[in-house]
Amino acid sequence: MSSTLRSANWFGKKGKDGFIYRAWMKNQGIPSHEFKGKPVIGICNTWSELTPCNAHFRELAESIKHGIYEAGGFPVEFPVMSLGETLMKPTAMLYRNLVSMDVEESIRANPLDAVVLLCGCDKTTPALVMGACSVNIPTIVVSGGPMLTGKYKGQNIGTSDLWRFDNANRSGEMSDEEFEFAEGCMARSKGHCAVMGTASSMACMIESLGLSLPGNAAIPAADSRRKVLAHMSGQRIVAMVNEQLTPSQILNKQAFENAIITNAAIGGSTNFVIHLMAIAGRVGVPLNMDDFDRLSANIPLIANLQPSGKHFMEDLFYAGGLPAVLKELDVFLHKDVITVNGKTMQQNYTDAICYNSDVISTVAAPFNPQSGVVVLKGNLCPDGAVLKPSAATPALLQHSGKAVVFENIEDYKARIDIEDLEVDETSILVLKNVGPKGYPGMPEVGNMGLPKKLLDKGITDMVRISDGRMSGTGFGTVVLHVSPEAAVGSVFALVQSGDIIHLDVHARTLQLQVSDEELQRRKLMWQSPVQMAARGYVQLYQQHVQQAHLGADLDFLQGSSGSEVSRDSH
Template sequence: MMTNKVTQGVERAPHRSLFKAMGYVDEELKQPLIGIVNSHNEIIPGHKHLKQISEAVKSGVRMAGGTPMEFSTIAVCDGIAMNHLGMHYSLASREIIADSIEIVASAHDFDALVFVPNCDKVVPGMLMAAARINKPSIFVSGGPMLAGRFKDKPVSLSNVFEAVGAVKAGKMSEADLYEMEENACPSCGSCSGMFTANSMNCLTEAIGMALPGGGTIPAVFAHRERLAKYTGIKIMEILKENIRPKDIMSKAALENALSVDMALGCSSNTILHLLAIAHELEAEIDLQRINQVSSETPQLCKLSPAGDQHIEDLYYAGGIQAVMKELEYKLDTSVITATGKSLAENLQHAANLDTNVIRPASDPYSKTGGIAVLFGNLAPDGAVVKQGAVAPEMLIHQGPAKVYDGEEAAVEAIMSGQIVAGDVVVIRYEGPRGGPGMREMLTPTSALAGMGLDKQVALLTDGRFSGATRGASIGHVSPEAKAYGPIAVVKNGDIIAIEIPNRKLDVQISEQEMKERLDSEKEAIDAKQPRVTKGYLKRYAEKVQSANTGAVFQK
C-alpha cells in the first residue's frame, strides 16, 4: 500500500526534517500520505464551510491509519462573477484548477487524494486532475444550499435574477425584490437548484467517484460531515485495493453519468465538462452519442429552474442512488465505484421514496432526456440546449434575428424593451476564444423570464447559459464566431429556425450566401478583439478550442 517516495529511506532524511518542521512525527511519516485538495475560501457560499468538511475527512483518514495533508486550489463564484468582467475568468479557471492540483500532488508524491470541491468549475477541474494524476482518489463535496422561502414559496438564486427583470418590467416592486434577496440563499452550500454546481456534484456520484449521498446531502446537515468522515476512511480502502480514477471513470461509467444527466435535467454546462473529463481520460464522447443517450433516457426530475423542487427534495426522495435505481435497466451496473463495490451492489438497497420528485421510468416527465445537441448550418459542430426547461411552445420556433456582439449590448436591448415576442436574440463573440472565457449569461435569460418573454423569445450564443437558465436558451454554438463559425455572419432580420425535437438549428439563407458572407467577413472577424487581451486570459484565448471539444486546450 505504501508507495511514497518522499519519506522513506536514509536519503530522505532531509525530506523528513522538513516535515518535522511542520510538527509531523515519525509515526505519521511511516503511514501513507493522503493529499486533501480543499477549495475552501471566503468568497463563495458553496466553499465557506469546506474547512469543516476537510477536517472531517482528515479525521476519517487518521482513523483508518493514514496521514492527511491539506492543500488548496482556487475557485470562482459564478453568481458573484456574473454579468461583469469577472465572468471571463470562470470557465478559464477550470484549467488552472486542474493544473495546480497536478503540480502540488505530483511534486509531493501523495499516495492518494481526497478532493473537496463544491462549485461550478471546481468539480470538473478536480475530476480532470484526478484523471490526469490517476492515483487512488475520492470526492466529497460541500453539498447543496437549502432552498429559501419567499411569500411562502420555495425560491433559489435563479428567482432573484429573474426578479430583476420583473422589476424592470414593472411586474414586481423593489421592496419585494429586497425581501427575496434577503431570503433566497439561507445557508452555505452550492446554490439550491439543479444548476451547474449541483449537476456536477450529482454526476460525480453517478460516475462513481463519490460515495452514495455525495451529490444531494445538504451542506448544513450533520449527515454531510459524517459522509466526509466515511470518505476519509474509504480512501484508505481504495488505496489498499489500488483502485484508481481510470478504473472507476471508464467509458461505461461516463455513459452511466450521461444517462443520469438526462434523467435529472442537469445544466447544459455538464456537456462541456463531461467532454473535457473524457478528453483527460482519452475516452472521447461524440456529440451524436450524447443525442442518442438523450433519446433513450427518460427525464425523471424537474428541479429548479425547470420546476419548483430543489436538491433537498431530491435528497429526501432517495438521491442519485434512487435515480440510478429507476434507470438500472439501462445502466452498466458492473462498473466499479468509490465504495470499492460495483454499481449493482451499491443499488441493492436503493429506493425511490417520492415519485413526485423522481418519476418512475414508466411515467416520466418526458420520454427523452433533459439536454439536446442541435446541428445545422448555424451550428455545424453542434449547440446545446437544456430542453427539459424549455416551454413546449418554444420547442419549435422561427423568428427574426436580433444580433449583438457581446452580452452587454444584448442586456441593454432587453432591459430597454427592444426585444419583442417572436425574436431570436443572437449573442456572439462570447465563445472560449472570442470572449475570452465563454461567459455564462444568466442576466439576459433571467431578464426575459422576469418580463414574461421566456415562452416567446429564443436566445442563442457561442457562449454559455447558466445552469439556472430556463427557456429556449441555446448555447455552445460551434464553431464560435472568433473561429469563423456561421454565427459570426448572421444579420439582423435573418430568419432562424429552431427545431429542438428534430435537433436542428438553421439560419434560412442558402449555402452559397453563407459561403460568401464568411469569405467577405474574414478580415472583420480577425480584427475583433477579445475583451481581455493580457495576462492569463490572453494565453487562454491562444490555446482554447470551441465548445464542441469541451473548450479544452489544443494539443
C-alpha cells in the same frame, strides 16, 4: 507496504534528503511515526471566503482527516485556486483549466499516495477531477452539498427564481425593496445552489461516474450526515491506496454513458456536456456530442426539481437521493462498472428506496417525457449546439423567426431595453462572441433577459441562441454552445438582424436561411473581433482553448497521462 508507496520517495529516504523532507514537516508538530509507512493522503481543498458555496470546507476537511487517521493514513491538506461562480470576473469558466493545471501539478510535485477532492461550486468539481485524473493516483470526491431551500413570503425559492425575480423587478411587478428582501431569503445556509443547477449536476455527475461514495450528491451542506460522508470518504481513500484503485479503472466509456443517462433523468445542467467532454478528453475516453443525444433520447425526466420542475435538492435527499434515481434507471445503466468503494454501480443502489414519488417518479410514469440535452446540427452550428428541452417552452421547440443580433454582451446590454429595438415575441435573439475564444472564457449569458417592452406585454420566453453558456439554474428555450463560435469566423459570425432562423428540436436542426452565395459575400467582409490578451494565462488560454464541442479544454492537456510521474529526481 512503505516500499510501494509513492510518498516513500520522500519520507522513506535516508541521509540529508530524508532529513529535510521529515524535519521541515515536523515543525507542524507531526510525530516521527506518521512518516513510517503510512499512506499520505492529500486533501485538495477549494475553501475560500470568495467562493461562498465552499466556505464551509474547513469543517469538511477535518471530518475527512478523522476518517483518514482512523484508517491508518496520514492526511495533509493543501489549497488550490478556488472558483467562485458568483463573484469572479470575467467568468469562472475562464479559469477552470488553470485550476485543473494547479491540481495536477500540485499532486505530481508532492509526496501524495492518494487524494480527496473537496469541491462544490460549479467549476471546482470538473477542474479538480480533470487535474487528478490526469495524474491517475487513487482519488475520491467529496462534494460540499446544496444549501437548504430558500424561504420567501411563505414560498420555497432557489437560484432559479433569481431570473423570475429579475424579470418581475424590471417590469415593475416587484419593487426594489422586495427584490432586496429576497436576497436574504434565498441563500440561507452553507452550500451551493439549492436547485438542480450546475453545482448539483456536477455532484450527480461525480456519483454516477462512480467517483464518490453513494449518496454524496444530495446531502445538504448543513446536514450533519454531510460530515459523516466526508469521514467515511477519508476512511475509504486509505483502502483505495492498498487496492491501487485509480481513476483509470473507474472512468471507462460505460461510466461516462451512465453519467449522461443520469443527467438526462435529473434534468441536469447543459454545462454538464462541456465538463464531461473535458474529463473524457483527459482520460482518453472517446466521447462526442452525438453520444449525449443518443443516450438521452429514450430517458424520461424522473426528478421533479427546479429549474425543470418544482422541488429542490434538499427534497431529493429526503426522497432517497441519487441512489433512488439510479435504481429507477436500472434498465438503462451499465450495472457492473466499478466505483470508488470497490462495489459495482448496481450494488450501490440495490437497497435504495424512494420515499416521495412526487420528487422521484418512475420511468413508466415520468414527471416529464422530455429530458436530457438535445444536440442540434445545421449550417449555423456544424459542430453542434445544445438545448435543454425540459426547461424550454414546448410551443417554441419548432419555430422560425427573424434574428435580432447582438454582436457582443456589451451590445446586448446597451440595446435590449431601448424602445425602438425591432423585436417581437416571434423574433429570435442572437448573441455572438461569447464563446471560449471570443469573450474569452464562455460566460453564462446565453439565457438573455427578454426586452422590457415584451416583458410588459406578458411575454415570458423567446428562442435565444448564443455561442456562450447559461447557468444550470436558468431556463427557457435557449440554444447554447454554438460551435464553431463566432470569434473564429464561423457561419454564426455572419448572422445579421432580419435573417430567418429555423429551429426544429424534433429534427435536431438549426438552420440559417441565407444562401451560400450571400454567406460567402459576408465572409469576405468579416473581420475578427477577438482582442488577444497581452500576457499571462489569458493569452495562453486564447491560444490553446478548444471549441465547445470538444469540452473547451486546452489542447496540450488532452489525452491520458499514461504512467504517473513523481518529479522527485533531485
